[in-house]
Amino acid sequence: MDCSPLSASSKAVAIEILVHGAQSRTRLANRMGLSAATLTRLVRPLLEAGVLVESDAVRTPGRGRSSLPLDVVPDRYRFIGVKLTTESIYAVVTDLRAKILEREVVAIRSLRVPDVVAAVSAIVDVFQSHSDLPVDAVGVTVGGQVEAGEIVADSPFLNWHAVPFRALLREELGTPVHLDNDVVGLTQAQHWFGYGKGYENFALLTVGAGIGYGLVVNNTVVPTLVSPISHYPVDPAGPLCPLGHRGCMTAYLASDSIISAVSVGHGRLIGYDEVLEMAKADDPIASRVVSEAARALGRTASAISSLTGVELIILSGEGVHLAEVAQSSVEQGLIEYDVPRGPNSECVVRPMTFFEWARGAAAIAIQAEFPG
Numbered sequence: 001m002d003c004s005p006l007s008a009s010s011k012a013v014a015i016e017i018l019v020h021g022a023q024s025r026t027r028l029a030n031r032m033g034l035s036a037a038t039l040t041r042l043v044r045p046l047l048e049a050g051v052l053v054e055s056d057a058v059r060t061p062g063r064g065r066s067s068l069p070l071d072v073v074p075d076r077y078r079f080i081g082v083k084l085t086t087e088s089i090y091a092v093v094t095d096l097r098a099k100i101l102e103r104e105v106v107a108i109r110s111l112r113v114p115d116v117v118a119a120v121s122a123i124v125d126v127f128q129s130h131s132d133l134p135v136d137a138v139g140v141t142v143g144g145q146v147e148a149g150e151i152v153a154d155s156p157f158l159n160w161h162a163v164p165f166r167a168l169l170r171e172e173l174g175t176p177v178h179l180d181n182d183v184v185g186l187t188q189a190q191h192w193f194g195y196g197k198g199y200e201n202f203a204l205l206t207v208g209a210g211i212g213y214g215l216v217v218n219n220t221v222v223p224t225l226v227s228p229i230s231h232y233p234v235d236p237a238g239p240l241c242p243l244g245h246r247g248c249m250t251a252y253l254a255s256d257s258i259i260s261a262v263s264v265g266h267g268r269l270i271g272y273d274e275v276l277e278m279a280k281a282d283d284p285i286a287s288r289v290v291s292e293a294a295r296a297l298g299r300t301a302s303a304i305s306s307l308t309g310v311e312l313i314i315l316s317g318e319g320v321h322l323a324e325v326a327q328s329s330v331e332q333g334l335i336e337y338d339v340p341r342g343p344n345s346e347c348v349v350r351p352m353t354f355f356e357w358a359r360g361a362a363a364i365a366i367q368a369e370f371p372g
C-alpha cells in the first residue's frame with residue numbers, strides 16, 4: 001500500500017466506499033454531507049495513491065468524469081485471518097472486502113506458544129504458495145483478553161497468560177500482524193462486511209465455550225471487556241459457575257455448563273449437540289436446561305438493549321442453535337421486563353462457522369491497514 005499520509009477525512013471517504021460499495025461523487029457527497037469541491041479535494045490523493053479508482057472509466061469512456069463511480073480494487077489485496085480455538089486453527093485468505101478466497105482448518109497438536117506460532121506460520125506459507133500476490137497483513141484473534149493488540153494477557157481457553165503473541169508471529173512471518181480478541185474481530189467483520197452493515201449501533205452476543213459481547217456505537221467498535229458479560233448476573237437463584245457465581249451467563253450458557261447439567265441429570269456424559277437434539281425431542285432434563293439457558297440469553301439481550309439502545313442485537317457463537325431450539329424461551333427473556341413503549345432492539349439469530357470468526361481476524365487486519 002502507498003505510504004504517503006492521508007488525512008482522516010480522505011480515509012473516511014475510502015472507508016465509506018470500501019464498506020458501501022462503488023458510488024458516484026454526487027451520491028458520496030450527499031451521503032457524507034460534503035460539498036462537491038471538498039469531496040474532490042479529499043478524493044484526489046486517494047486516486048493518486050491508487051486506493052480508489054474510477055470504476056468504469058474503461059467501459060464508458062464517453063461519459064463525463066464526474067459521473068464515474070469511485071471504487072476500491074478489492075482483488076489487489078490479500079489478507080489472511082486466523083482464529084485459534086483449543087482444537088484447531090481456522091484460517092482464511094480474503095480480499096479487501098473480506099470476501100473469503102481460500103480456507104483451511106488444521107488440528108492443533110499442542111497449545112505451547114512456539115508450536116502454535118509454527119503452526120500458524122505453516123498455514124501462511126501454504127496460502128502464500130498459492131498466490132503471486134503478496135500478503136498485505138495477517139490478522140489473528142483468540143478468545144480471551146488481548147492487551148493493546150500485542151499481548152494475550154489471559155486466555156483461559158488456550159491457558160496462555162502474558163504471551164507477546166503479535167511480536168512472536170511478526171518475527172516468524174515477516175509480514176504485518178494484527179492481534180485482537182476474537183469477538184472484537186467478529187464484531188468488526190459484521191460492522192463493515194456483515195449483518196451489522198448499515199447500522200450505526202448494534203451489539204453482538206455470542207454463546208459457546210465462552211460468552212462474548214461486541215458493541216458498535218456511532219459506527220465505532222466500543223472496547224468491551226470479556227469477563228463482565230461472561231459473568232453478567234441473570235438470576236440470583238440460578239446454577240453455579242466455576243467462579244462461584246449463582247445464575248450468571250456462564251452458569252447458564254457456557255457449553256460446559258449445559259453439558260454438565262444435562263449429564264448429571266442423566267448420569268452419563270452427553271455432548272452439546274445431543275443435548276439440543278434431546279431438547280427438541282422433549283427430553284424433560286434437556287428441555288429444562290436449554291429453555292432456562294435460552295431465557296437467560298433473552299434476558300441479557302434485553303439488558304443490552306436497555307443499557308445501550310442499539311437498533312440490532314445479533315445472537316451468534318457455536319452454541320447459538322440453542323436459541324433456535326428454544327426460541328420461545330429467548331422471547332420470554334426478552335420481554336420479561338418490557339415497558340409498554342418502545343422501540344426495542346431487533347434481535348436476530350445468525351449462526352456463524354469458525355471460518356466467519358477467521359474472517360473477523362482478517363477484518364482486524366483490513367481495518368488496521370486500509371487505506372494506509
Ligand SMILES: [Zn+2]
Pocket residue numbers: 230231241242243244245248249250251
Ligand atoms: Zn460466573
